[in-house]
Amino acid sequence: MRVKSFLVAALFAVVANATTNITWWHAMGGRLGEVVNQLADNFNKSQSEYKVIPVYKGGYEDTMTAGIAAYRAHKAPDIIQIFDAGAATIINAKGVVYPVADLFDKYGTKFNANDYISGVRNFYADSKGRMIGCPFNSSTPVMYYNKDIFKKAGIKNPPKTWEEFEKDAAKIKKAGYIALSQSHSPWIFAENFHSRHNLQLANKNNGFDGLATKIYYANPAMEYHWSKLRDWINKGYYKYYGRGWADNQQAFYDQKVAMWLGSSGSFGGLKKGAKFNFGTTYLPYWKKFIDKGAQTFIGGAALFVFSGKSDEKYRGINAFLRFLTNPKNQYFWHKETGYVPITKAAYELAKKDGYYKRTPDAEIGIKQLSLPSQKWTKGYRLGNYVQIREIMVEEFEKILNGQESAKDGLETIDRKADKLLVRFARTHR
Amino acid sequence: MKKVQFKGGIIPYLFVSPQIIIILVFFIWPSVMAVYYSFELQDAFGTSSQFVGFLNYQDVLGDKDYYNSLSFTLIFSTLVTLFSLGTGLYLAHKANEVIKGKGLYRTLFIWPYAIAPAVVGLIATFLFNESHGDLYHFLNQIGWKFDPKSDPFDAQVMLIFISSWKQVSVNFIFFLSGLQGIPRSIIEASKLDCKSDTRRFWSIIFPLLTPTTFFLLVTNITYAFFDTFGIIDTTTRGTPMGQTKTLAYKIYQDGFLGADVGGSSAQSVILMLFVLIITIFQFKYIEKRVHY
Numbered sequence: 001m002r003v004k005s006f007l008v009a010a011l012f013a014v015v016a017n018a019t020t021n022i023t024w025w026h027a028m029g030g031r032l033g034e035v036v037n038q039l040a041d042n043f044n045k046s047q048s049e050y051k052v053i054p055v056y057k058g059g060y061e062d063t064m065t066a067g068i069a070a071y072r073a074h075k076a077p078d079i080i081q082i083f084d085a086g087a088a089t090i091i092n093a094k095g096v097v098y099p100v101a102d103l104f105d106k107y108g109t110k111f112n113a114n115d116y117i118s119g120v121r122n123f124y125a126d127s128k129g130r131m132i133g134c135p136f137n138s139s140t141p142v143m144y145y146n147k148d149i150f151k152k153a154g155i156k157n158p159p160k161t162w163e164e165f166e167k168d169a170a171k172i173k174k175a176g177y178i179a180l181s182q183s184h185s186p187w188i189f190a191e192n193f194h195s196r197h198n199l200q201l202a203n204k205n206n207g208f209d210g211l212a213t214k215i216y217y218a219n220p221a222m223e224y225h226w227s228k229l230r231d232w233i234n235k236g237y238y239k240y241y242g243r244g245w246a247d248n249q250q251a252f253y254d255q256k257v258a259m260w261l262g263s264s265g266s267f268g269g270l271k272k273g274a275k276f277n278f279g280t281t282y283l284p285y286w287k288k289f290i291d292k293g294a295q296t297f298i299g300g301a302a303l304f305v306f307s308g309k310s311d312e313k314y315r316g317i318n319a320f321l322r323f324l325t326n327p328k329n330q331y332f333w334h335k336e337t338g339y340v341p342i343t344k345a346a347y348e349l350a351k352k353d354g355y356y357k358r359t360p361d362a363e364i365g366i367k368q369l370s371l372p373s374q375k376w377t378k379g380y381r382l383g384n385y386v387q388i389r390e391i392m393v394e395e396f397e398k399i400l401n402g403q404e405s406a407k408d409g410l411e412t413i414d415r416k417a418d419k420l421l422v423r424f425a426r427t428h429r
Numbered sequence: 430m431k432k433v434q435f436k437g438g439i440i441p442y443l444f445v446s447p448q449i450i451i452i453l454v455f456f457i458w459p460s461v462m463a464v465y466y467s468f469e470l471q472d473a474f475g476t477s478s479q480f481v482g483f484l485n486y487q488d489v490l491g492d493k494d495y496y497n498s499l500s501f502t503l504i505f506s507t508l509v510t511l512f513s514l515g516t517g518l519y520l521a522h523k524a525n526e527v528i529k530g531k532g533l534y535r536t537l538f539i540w541p542y543a544i545a546p547a548v549v550g551l552i553a554t555f556l557f558n559e560s561h562g563d564l565y566h567f568l569n570q571i572g573w574k575f576d577p578k579s580d581p582f583d584a585q586v587m588l589i590f591i592s593s594w595k596q597v598s599v600n601f602i603f604f605l606s607g608l609q610g611i612p613r614s615i616i617e618a619s620k621l622d623c624k625s626d627t628r629r630f631w632s633i634i635f636p637l638l639t640p641t642t643f644f645l646l647v648t649n650i651t652y653a654f655f656d657t658f659g660i661i662d663t664t665t666r667g668t669p670m671g672q673t674k675t676l677a678y679k680i681y682q683d684g685f686l687g688a689d690v691g692g693s694s695a696q697s698v699i700l701m702l703f704v705l706i707i708t709i710f711q712f713k714y715i716e717k718r719v720h721y
Contacts, residue, residue: 061685061686064688065685065686065688068473068474068688071474071475072474072475089473089474089688090473090474092472093472093473093474093476094472094476094477095476096474096476240579241559241578242578242579242668242669243578243668243669244578247559247578250560254560384687384688384689386686386687386688387682387683387686387687387689390667390671390682390686390687393668394668394669394670394671397579397668397669397670398670400579401579401580401670403670416494419488423470423488423689423692426470426481427470427471427472427477427479427691428472428477
């Protein structure tokens with residue numbers, strides 16, 4: 001009897017041991033973290049071979065730093081979430097990452113780039129369009145506007161272009177409000193500004209064809225835009241509430257500003273928190289520089305798979321990524337967080353379910369990402385980009401403060417950024 | 430006569446070995462590695478590295494931002510040291526003369542000592558917050574358009590204020606015990622000779638306090654250079670316009686956030702030399718004026 005129960009217990013132990021654990025380090029805090037845990041939980045319940053263990057590692061930078069330290073100590077997790085600005089760092093580190101397109105091909109999920117929404121598919125891919133990281137939480141900058149304030153100011157439709165914005169801003173000011181705030185100057189007013197105006201961002205095909213050494217922020221369109229921003233601050237059309245994301249969003253919540261540029265992923269939170277009617281629309285563009293605004297690309301982060309793991313683990317990771325990207329779960333993620341679905345199938349599912357009939361604002365981001373792609377709308381792949389963004393914010397603040405002209409500021413950015421790019425290229429040649 | 434001497438052998442080495450091991454593992458080894466890395470360009474994940482000679486040093490020393498950070502660090506450290514030493518000394522002197530409720534005063538002054546720099550930073554973010562910060566509103570009401578999020582000067586003022594405040598209590602404790610170490614007889618004798626409280630303080634008490642002051646000067650400068658990291662990281666994070674980056678914070682930003690191991694190692698080595706020079710200067714020139 002005793003022996004029997006022992007044998008049964010041992011058998012169970014063997015079965016329990018047979019599950020392969022997959023660790024997943026991510027940067028999704030708060031409500032997003034809960035959704036991540038739920039996804040992992042659902043996956044674990046859906047089968048018994050693999051167990052995904054999500055671990056929250058702090059913000060994007062913290063997560064990347066933790067991943068680097070762990071890799072150096074030979075204790076890397078299996079999957080790590082890396083943000084847009086850090087993509088070049090992990091992709092260019094030779095042999096660190098197992099490209100997901102290869103993983104998919106080898107373990108039975110045929111990789112097909114066309115399954116993914118066009119603004120999503122290139123950012124984490126190589127120059128041939130094969131994905132290295134699997135886009136996870138993807139969003140794009142959009143404009144939110146306060147319909148109540150618009151009504152008071154006598155404006156019917158939100159501005160499509162910055163030219164229209166200027167006219168509306170004057171009316172909004174008269175009504176006693178500030179027209180605009182925005183939450184991420186490098187992302188919205190530089191990177192996606194380039195994409196929206198189909199402008200080249202860096203040499204070597206924006207860094208996708210090799211290690212870029214030149215950045216092109218000092219150009220007439222950027223100069224014009226940043227001079228205008230300075231001008232708008234003086235006129236009371238635009239207010240800069242510091243570099244903090246939340247501080248600029250708060251001004252929109254508090255109904256101090258009529259329009260706020262943020263992430264399409266902010267939609268869910270706004271819907272819950274805002275005590276006024278608001279709408280969502282495309283990011284404005286300058287008619288002066290492009291007839292019809294081009295598509296934007298994604299921000300957010302992607303999941304990267306570390307190399308050197310066992311076959312068993314890769315099989316599990318493949319199953320998990322397949323689970324994450326299936327239409328049902330993408331739709332769930334999209335609805336719960338406001339991030340865009342990354343596959344066309346998921347987008348279709350959301351449409352079919354009538355989600356956008358009920359909440360048309362949730363579709364703006366995807367529509368903007370699905371505009372026809374053009375030469376310079378793929379995104380960028382630039383090394384040392386976390387530091388370059390730091391430089392950009394510093395110089396942008398000087399421009400907005402009137403300490404230097406837009407031209408000087410942008411030239412300084414290019415000069416300093418080029419130095420960092422050259423350093424990166426030298427490290428990885 | 431026979432000299433008294435312990436026998437050699439292994440025992441003495443055993444006694445000093447814990448200390449030596451600690452120094453080797455936690456001080457010498459990291460320093461050596463920093464020097465080594467500073468001559469390399471290294472990929473963030475450590476997959477490739479190459480010897481580049483003095484390139485990292487050239488890049489650091491040829492960077493205008495580095496000097497910006499250096500001058501901020503110097504001004505910041507000087508002011509924090511001055512304010513926290515001055516306030517600590519003043520409060521200690523006053524508390525030393527209190528007769529009723531001595532213990533209560535002292536306990537209250539010592540309290541902030543227990544707060545970690547990061548928590549001090551958090552308190553500061555509340556106090557200077559735009560929507561609900563008391564000090565923020567107070568300063569704006571008295572006519573100063575105080576805005577630490579976009580005005581570098583205001584942000585620097587905020588950092589100096591909060592960093593000094595954190596350090597006052599430490600200085601207070603040391604100064605108080607220093608003051609209590611002064612024999613009553615000397616103070617009483619000086620009272621007979623001189624009526625002026627201020628003059629008595631500067632000509633009798635302060636010189637007797639110089640050992641304490643010197644010790645605090647050294648530790649306060651170290652504090653301002655390194656320990657204020659937690660405060661900066663929880664308040665300004667080097668913003669606005671990168672004007673509140675101390676050298677230590679810049680090393681962290683470039684090394685950890687920027688994943689530039691070589692460049693930040695070069696900065697560490699330069700900082701190490703810099704602090705070494707300051708310390709030598711302190712011990713060589715200032716210590717001469719200390720009366721033990």
